[in-house]
Amino acid sequence: MLSLIYVSTAATQMNDAEIEAITTRAAARNANAGVTGMLAYNSRNFMQLLEGGGEAVLSIMQDIERDERHESIVYLRQDSRESRECPDWSMRSLLTPLVGIGSASVFTGSLPRTMELDTKMLFTSFASSLTADAAQRHAEQEAALMAGTGAAQND
Numbered sequence: 426m427l428s429l430i431y432v433s434t435a436a437t438q439m440n441d442a443e444i445e446a447i448t449t450r451a452a453a454r455n456a457n458a459g460v461t462g463m464l465a466y467n468s469r470n471f472m473q474l475l476e477g478g479g480e481a482v483l484s485i486m487q488d489i490e491r492d493e494r495h496e497s498i499v500y501l502r503q504d505s506r507e508s509r510e511c512p513d514w515s516m517r518s519l520l521t522p523l524v525g526i527g528s529a530s531v532f533t534g535s536l537p538r539t540m541e542l543d544t545k546m547l548f549t550s551f552a553s554s555l556t557a558d559a560a561q562r563h564a565e566q567e568a569a570l571m572a573g574t575g576a577a578q579n580d
Contacts, residue, residue, distance in 0.1 A: 427479040428506040429486060430547060432472045433495040439466065441520060447494075448518040456515040460485060463511050463536075464518045465551055471495065472551040474544065476509050501547060510540040519552065529553050 439447075444466050455461065460477035473489075475482045489495060511517070514537070533549045 426476060426506055426509065427482045428474070428476045428502060428504055428510070429482050429500070430472065430474050430502040430544070431486070431489075431498050431500050432470055432551070433489075433498040434470055435466070436494050436496050438468060439494075444518050444520060448516050452514075452516040455485070458485065461509050461511045461514055462516055463514055463548075464516060465548055466518065466520055467551065467554060470551075472501075472548060474511065474548075476506065476511065506541075508539065510544055511537050512539055513537070519548075 444464075448464060451464070455475075455477075458477065458481040460475055460481050462474040462476055465472045475485055490498060519532070519535070529549055529552070532552050533545055536545055536548065
């Protein structure tokens with residue numbers, strides 16, 4: 426079975442409803458092709474796992490490469506695996522980035538139990554990365570929290 430993970434840049438920023446619509450269409454197509462996987466979106470980039478028969482996965486990937494919503498596709502993994510990591514998900518989306526204490530643990534806990542450690546690490550790292558806008562918002566929220574509690578801040 427082929428397991429493929431890629432990262433791409435979104436051509437335009439998408440909202441939650443648009444990501445859900447993509448996921449719904451992909452789930453139907455993937456189910457018909459015998460492909461499973463997941464999609465993560467961090468308000469700027471996509472990371473997706475596709476797994477199944479080689480021809481089916483590569484056919485879907487060719488469509489993704491032609492999809493104008495993606496730019497700068499980078500393949501992180503394309504190898505053979507003995508079993509599916511997302512056997513019950515024809516496609517599922519997870520919206521990131523993660524912020525706050527413990528959010529990475531919660532995210533990792535939401536991944537399938539059958540997912541290999543290397544894949545969990547890739548997706549958790551991706552989910553933990555902040556875009557510049559999100560990093561700025563997070564820094565502002567943290568500063569406001571620190572100012573409100575009177576706690577010491579590091580420069």
